[in-house]
Amino acid sequence: MPKLNRCNPLVAAIGLSLTLSLAWMPMAQAETGDDGYTHYVTDSIDIPFRSNAGYKYKIKRMLPSGSRVKVLEIQDDGWARLLYNHRGTEIEGWMPSSLIQSQPIASIRLEEQEKRLSKLEKERNQLKVEKSTLNERFESTQAELKKVKKENFQLNKQLEEIESISGDAIKLNEENQQLAQEVASLRNDNAIMKEQIDQSGDVIQRQWFLTGAGVLLLGLLLGRFFRLPSRKNRWNTLN
Incomplete structure (x- = not known):
């Protein structure tokens, strides 16, 4: 850090420009002839966070690429006053406005996309498993339905055969039930009549x-009033 502060501002600006130009290139190819291979420049760089607007001012700290900052002011010369939160502490500083953007850097967005893609892939695999399970259940249900339809068809055939053999079995059953009710009613009537006959016999x-008893009593009374006088009484009367 002290060495950076003692550097020539012009040299520091040229070095920073070269660094930033390499950092923001979409890709950099290195060709070393027919036996060479292609590589890419990393975008993981640190940006100087200065105490004031200008390359000559002290660097407070180096902010990692993709750091979240709050823009407080942007000057006409292209410098921006920012507020950076470091572990709960708000730090105010300056950096060129060309180094900030309104959305996260590509690596962060790529990481978010990869997380989202991984989540979607898990959901897709889960849905595939659920689909496979549902297909198995559907096939099992179809087989069971086919079996039930076959059994239902056989039962209908058996019912038709029973109805053709029995004929009017249902009607006969209803008539038998009606006759049974009439017999029960007649039995009740006979029991009532028998009871009435028994009661009439007792009355008679x-x-x-x-x-x-009346005739006997009447005879006794008649015998009492019309009894003949005794012979003894007649002789007493004649004397």
Whole structure:
């Protein structure tokens, strides 16, 4: 850090320009002839965060590429006053406005896209498993439905055969039930009539008993009033 502060501002500006130009290139190819191979320049660089607007001012700290900052001011000369939160502490500083952008850097966006893609891939695999399970259940249900339809067809055939053999079995059953109800009703009527006949016999017996008793009583009374006088009494009368 002290060495950077003692450097010539012009040299520092040229060095920073070269560094930034390499950092923001979409890709850099290195060709070393027929036996060479292609490589790419990394975008993982640190940006100087200065105490004031200008390359001559002290560097407070180096901000990693993709750091989140809050823009407080942008001057006409292209310098921006920023607020950086470092572990809960707000640090104010300056850097060229050309080094900031309104959206995260490509590596962060790529990481987010990879996470989203991984999540979608997991959901896709889960959906494939669920689809396979549903297909198995569907095939099993179709086979069961086919079996049930076959059994239903056989049962309908058996029912038709039973109906053709029995004919009017249902109607006969209804008639039998009706006759059974009539027989039960007649039995009830017969029981009532028998009870009434038994009661009438008792009444007749009581009437005959009362009639006999009356005749006997009447005979006794008649015998009492019309009894002949005794012979002894007649002789006493003649004397």
